[in-house]
Amino acid sequence: MxxxxxxxxxxxxxxxxxxxxxxxxxxxxxxxxxxxxxxxxxxxxxxxxxxxxxxxxxxxxxxxxxxxxxxxxxxxxxxxxxxxxxxxxxxxxxxxxxxxxxxxxxxxxxxxxxxxxxxxxxxxxxxxxxxxxxxxxxxxxxxxxxxxxxxxxxxxxxxxxxxxxxxxxxxxxTTLGVARTNSVIGAYSEQDPGAVMCPLIGGMGTSTMVPVLSQTETGPKLPKPAVELLHNKICKSEDEALSLKYLENSGPCILSSSFATARFVTSVVQGLNDNFKGYECAFVRQTGHIEPFLSYMTSVIKLNRKGVKSLHMPYVNDMEGEKLQKAAIIIRKQIKWGESYVTGELLEKKRRVRRPIHECEIIKLDEQSRICDIGMDKCSDKC
CATH class of the missing domain: 3.40.50.720 (NAD(P)-binding Rossmann-like Domain)
Structure with a gap:
């Protein structure tokens, strides 16, 4: 669906x-x-x-x-x-x-x-x-x-x-992550990457991004080992490109990055004109029942005159849920970096700490409700 x-x-x-x-x-x-x-x-x-x-x-x-x-x-x-x-x-x-x-x-x-x-x-x-x-x-x-x-x-x-x-x-x-994901899936499945659309959740890094392969046409057809290999290929695509470009002394990945930025800005401008009919993936503040799990996360969004109109959480399978749980530990730490840089709180000490295990209720959705629309208008007062 x-x-x-x-x-x-x-x-x-x-x-x-x-x-x-x-x-x-x-x-x-x-x-x-x-x-x-x-x-x-x-x-x-x-x-x-x-x-x-x-x-x-x-x-x-x-x-x-x-x-x-x-x-x-x-x-x-x-x-x-x-x-x-x-x-x-x-x-x-x-x-x-x-x-x-x-x-x-x-x-x-x-x-x-x-x-x-x-x-x-x-x-x-x-x-x-x-x-x-x-x-x-x-x-x-x-x-x-x-x-x-x-x-x-x-x-x-x-x-x-x-x-x-x-x-x-x-x-x-996070459009660059989506672009890389769709390109890798397209190359693997030998189809037009422009026709592939894999939602991205989690963060925007090798250890935090979670492509939801189960929501593509290719993912459900693959055995679990192949899905794992494809997932790793997607998450490591930036590191591979950076290594090759620096070996060639050609600097960072500016071509794909500029393309992704321009595409997202165009979507935002279309939203401001009430002319945006699709979806994007972006790292935004979470509300509702997602917030206790992660206060900020990459999710699927709709855009309008006010910016983010609504958030959507795709249905994920057990493997993707486990990867999201692991990514959430790193994302929370990085969220703390940004918040404490402004508030003046001490950053987390570099030592092992026993962290509480957060139940990811958002991944327990049944098959009949694969999207969870979260109206941004219901944002809690503490936002």
Whole structure:
């Protein structure tokens, strides 16, 4: 049931490029890290989106973007590209923007620990969150800077301190994980990867992402050992690509990352225009009966004018449930990284602690209820 609904909406969203009809309101998108390699490639694709009226490129460095902006404006598309440079101009860059996208920062490297990556990028994301919370709290904040599982809680805590927190407007982009998952499944099953749609839950890392292969056409047909091999192949795809690119001295995986970022931002813009009919996967604040298990998690979402319209949890089998239980231990730790970076609490000590076992009730759904719709309007007061 889930894969049929999901695939149908996915195909509807991808029958063609973003609609050519004029936007309902002038749409302004701010891209943080616009002069980075991944930022430039993302801007190249967003420049071609007819729904975006103005694309603002911001870079913390006080110079280095003028040529990039002029180069982009030489493309014959209606989207206007504007440059903002230096911390002093960050306020102007985010003010009145409907969408703010945080990309760039320190990219992941082979064998690099996620905590070290978090420390490298925490201030980068926090500076933007401070400005958006102060000068434009109603914007949709999309975070792609890794690790997303720690950066979304970090930004959320800044919004809570400013008393403007809305869980529907802070989104961790995990579209790259979905793209890799669909590509690996397509290559394995010898079918068009664009026709594959595998929902992704958990986090956005080798040890935290859980592709729900049971909800694809390929997964149920495979024996358990083959499913395990395919799962490992998907989870290790980023590490394999990074290793090869660094051996070739070609840097991080900016091509697939920029594609995924641009695709998700286009979906958000379509949602703001009430023109988004499909689904996306994203790392967002959880509500309802999922929250006691994980306060933040990658799940299937719908988008509208307010950001995240609703959350959906696909039915998972026993093997996927076990993997989600293991991933949840790491995700909780990374959530704590982001929250404690703002609140000032001491981070967890590096020692073994006996953790309570959390029953994952969300995976005990029966076959007749494979999707659990969770209305974001029912968010608890403590959010």
């Amino acid at each position: 889930f894969r049929n609904i999901y695939k149908t909406n996915f195909l509807l969203r991808n029958l063609c490029n973003p609609p050519v009809c004029p936007p309902i309101v002038p749409m302004v998108v701010t891209l943080i890290g616009g002069s980075s390699r991944v930022g430039q490639l993302t801007a190249l694709q967003l420049k071609q989106c007819s729904l975006i009226h103005e694309l603002r490129l911001f870079e913390f460095k006080p110079f280095g973007q003028t040529g990039v902006v002029m180069d982009l404006n030489h493309m014959p598309f209606s989207t206007k590209v504007v440059s903002y440079s230096g911390l002093d101009s960050l306020r102007d860059a985010v003010t009145d923007a409907q969408v703010v996208v945080i990309c760039g920062g320190e990219p992941p490297k082979p064998t690099m620990k996620e905590y070290d990556l978090f420390l490298e990028n925490a201030d980068y994301v926090r500076d933007v969150a401070l400005h958006t919370a102060e000068f434009n709290p109603n914007t949709i904040l999309c975070i792609t800077t890794p690790p997303v599982t720690a950066m979304v809680p970090l930004a959320s805590e800044e919004y809570k301190r400013a008393k403007v927190y809305d869980p529907k407007k802070i989104i961790g982009v």
